[in-house]
Amino acid sequence: MNPFSESVHLDTDRIRMHILQRFFTAGQAPVSGGELAGELAMSRTAVWKHIKALEDIGFGFEAAPRRGYRLTQIPNLVMEPLLRQYLNPERALGRTVFWYPSVSSTNAVANQLAKSKEVPHGTVITAVEQDGGRGRQGKTWNSPAGGLWMSVVLKRAFPLVRAAELTLMASVAIARAVEDVAGVELDIKWPNDLLYGGKKVCGILAELRAGGENVEYAVLGIGLNTNVTSAQIPEELQPIATSLLIVTDKETVQAQLAAAILNEFETLYDSLLTHGKGFALVADEWQKRCVTLGNHVKIRTPQGVIEGVAHRVDGGGVLYLMNESGDETAIHSGDVLF
Numbered sequence: 001m002n003p004f005s006e007s008v009h010l011d012t013d014r015i016r017m018h019i020l021q022r023f024f025t026a027g028q029a030p031v032s033g034g035e036l037a038g039e040l041a042m043s044r045t046a047v048w049k050h051i052k053a054l055e056d057i058g059f060g061f062e063a064a065p066r067r068g069y070r071l072t073q074i075p076n077l078v079m080e081p082l083l084r085q086y087l088n089p090e091r092a093l094g095r096t097v098f099w100y101p102s103v104s105s106t107n108a109v110a111n112q113l114a115k116s117k118e119v120p121h122g123t124v125i126t127a128v129e130q131d132g133g134r135g136r137q138g139k140t141w142n143s144p145a146g147g148l149w150m151s152v153v154l155k156r157a158f159p160l161v162r163a164a165e166l167t168l169m170a171s172v173a174i175a176r177a178v179e180d181v182a183g184v185e186l187d188i189k190w191p192n193d194l195l196y197g198g199k200k201v202c203g204i205l206a207e208l209r210a211g212g213e214n215v216e217y218a219v220l221g222i223g224l225n226t227n228v229t230s231a232q233i234p235e236e237l238q239p240i241a242t243s244l245l246i247v248t249d250k251e252t253v254q255a256q257l258a259a260a261i262l263n264e265f266e267t268l269y270d271s272l273l274t275h276g277k278g279f280a281l282v283a284d285e286w287q288k289r290c291v292t293l294g295n296h297v298k299i300r301t302p303q304g305v306i307e308g309v310a311h312r313v314d315g316g317g318v319l320y321l322m323n324e325s326g327d328e329t330a331i332h333s334g335d336v337l338f
């Protein structure tokens with residue numbers, strides 16, 4: 001859906017999706033321009049123009065004389081037909097995708113779209129780059145081309161008191177997916193930053209709309225430094241941020257990683273909805289990956305900076321700091337300052 005720009009007419013998107021789908025189905029075989037023209041009720045020249053537009057965003061085609069075109073190159077993007085190849089077909093997350101070359105913030109777009117009844121549960125918004133990427137606590141988020149910037153619209157109601165579990169479950173889902181797809185083991189910093197060698201690789205921003213005691217819809221924003229080069233990380237972030245590309249020296253297939261995250265997360269989210277078991281299901285794994293527990297930490301909270309030993313996390317993701325006298329303080333939200 002709407003894969004080319006925020007303003008292009010939806011018909012154009014559907015046409016290009018149809019063309020791509022035909023090439024994916026054909027594999028190495030050529031697809032006839034005449035057949036495409038017939039299916040789309042347009043001239044061969046019009047089909048050729050759409051193929052040119054696809055080339056502009058990184059797809060490669062070669063003309064097979066008298067037989068049509070062959071798909072020769074697929075860009076490393078998170079567009080719907082690319083994502084679909086890796087998604088669990090019975091699942092809802094990622095079935096509808098809005099892809100943008102550039103957008104202010106996928107979370108901002110997702111919040112807008114979530115209000116519409118026509119936008120289904122599980123819709124994913126993704127962009128090549130963001131020029132107004134949002135981080136937690138009002139911070140900005142560096143989002144150059146090469147990273148995985150995506151937001152998921154979650155529309156199944158669940159109790160507001162369980163909301164903190166969303167990002168905690170997401171952090172485990174992302175860590176598992178990154179391990180499977182990129183072979184990198186990430187640490188978790190409470191509540192849900194993912195780190196490699198002490199440097200941040202991924203951040204999560206959940207935004208909610210509540211109606212009474214329930215979450216009406218949630219937007220789960222994931223920012224993952226996948227194929228971000230060192231030169232794309234601003235100087236002030238160099239000491240605290242890294243990327244999968246820097247760590248592995250290999251490009252990650254973005255659609256494969258995005259699908260793995262969605263598949264992993266959906267299982268946990270569904271369990272929260274159906275059995276009321278969300279974070280509790282992965283709390284042990286979360287604790288094993290967590291680099292905050294057991295350390296003396298300072299945490300910036302809305303109530304000021306609190307210090308102590310990060311002692312334990314409960315089933316709802318609340319962190320307990322212990323002071324020298326052995327008293328515990330519950331921390332519901334904050335930023336760990338090492």
Ligand code: BTN
Pocket residue numbers: 104105106107108130132133134135136137139141143148149150151193202203204205221222223224
């Ligand atoms: C953090 O501060 O750690 C959270 C960062 C979340 C960034 C992601 S990128 C995709 C989505 N769109 C946004 O504007 N923010 C989130």
